[in-house]
Amino acid sequence: xxxxxxxxxxxxxxxxxxxxxxxxxxxxxxxxxxxxxxxxxxxxxxxxxxxxxxxxxxxxxxxxxxxxxxxxxxxxxxxxxxxxxxxxxxxxxxxxxxxxxxxxxxxxxxxxxxxxxxxxxxxxxxxxxxxxxxxxxxxxxxxxxxxxxxxxxxxxxxxxxxxxxxxxxxxxxxxxxxxxxxxxxxxxxxxxxxxxxxxxxxxxxxxxxxxxxxxxxxxxxxxxxxxxxxxxxxxxxxxxxxxxxxxxx
Ligand code: TYD
Numbered sequence: 001x002x003x004x005x006x007x008x009x010x011x012x013x014x015x016x017x018x019x020x021x022x023x024x025x026x027x028x029x030x031x032x033x034x035x036x037x038x039x040x041x042x043x044x045x046x047x048x049x050x051x052x053x054x055x056x057x058x059x060x061x062x063x064x065x066x067x068x069x070x071x072x073x074x075x076x077x078x079x080x081x082x083x084x085x086x087x088x089x090x091x092x093x094x095x096x097x098x099x100x101x102x103x104x105x106x107x108x109x110x111x112x113x114x115x116x117x118x119x120x121x122x123x124x125x126x127x128x129x130x131x132x133x134x135x136x137x138x139x140x141x142x143x144x145x146x147x148x149x150x151x152x153x154x155x156x157x158x159x160x161x162x163x164x165x166x167x168x169x170x171x172x173x174x175x176x177x178x179x180x181x182x183x184x185x186x187x188x189x190x191x192x193x194x195x196x197x198x199x200x201x202x203x204x205x206x207x208x209x210x211x212x213x214x215x216x217x218x219x220x221x222x223x224x225x226x227x228x229x230x231x232x233x234x235x236x237x238x239x240x241x242x243x244x245x246x247x248x249x
Pocket of ligand 1: 043
């Protein structure tokens with residue numbers, strides 16, 4: 001048998017990170033992530049966020065994780081499938097970060113470079129909450145993947161839609177009665193699992209109070225919408241203040 005000739009098996013050119021790490025945290029755009037347990041209503045509030053930004057003429061994209069690009073959406077389908085056997089927790093973690101890497105390189109970083117706002121429904125806090133605290137995977141290992149995939153890029157702000165687990169499960173159950181085909185692998189998890197997720201998010205929010213804005217998601221949709229608008233106003237004010245400081249310097 002003729003051994004494969006490495007010089008003839010030319011792989012497609014690999015894409016590498018295009019900006020050095022020291023610049024990645026100073027991109028002109030604003031990176032906002034939405035987090036929370038199931039049924040917290042964060043996806044519903046996307047329209048409030050969209051309207052707020054449009055009214056102020058702010059250029060933005062909205063996207064989600066896992067997903068956001070064709071490749072990452074294909075990985076999402078595997079991650080959420082209920083017709084596949086359960087996967088090893090490490091596999092799940094690595095697929096989350098594989099999808100994230102593609103998403104960052106193809107969509108998020110270019111948008112931030114163009115100075116746009118990126119509104120992302122879930123990001124790495126979800127990996128800490130679900131795979132770390134929920135599945136019990138090592139937090140330092142998640143931190144290693146985070147560093148590898150993101151360098152020093154972190155969300156500028158995170159809106160945490162916080163809700164009591166029993167209430168959120170009732171909401172999710174109502175939604176799922178209407179939309180049975182869309183119950184994913186994570187929604188099928190136990191109450192105990194979802195309690196861990198909530199505790200994890202609250203702990204992370206307490207550790208980084210300058211990044212997290214907690215929204216009480218147990219309120220009515222209208223009240224949550226008002227809280228979201230207030231949070232975005234707060235972000236605009238903070239960004240204006242940061243900009244003023246940079247201009248003076
Ligand atoms: P989705 O239907 O988008 O759920 P939700 O509307 O609650 O955001 O499904 C995404 C699921 O993936 C959600 O249950 C959380 C989970 N997830 C992780 O476990 N780890 C991650 O890193 C991310 C981004 C999501």
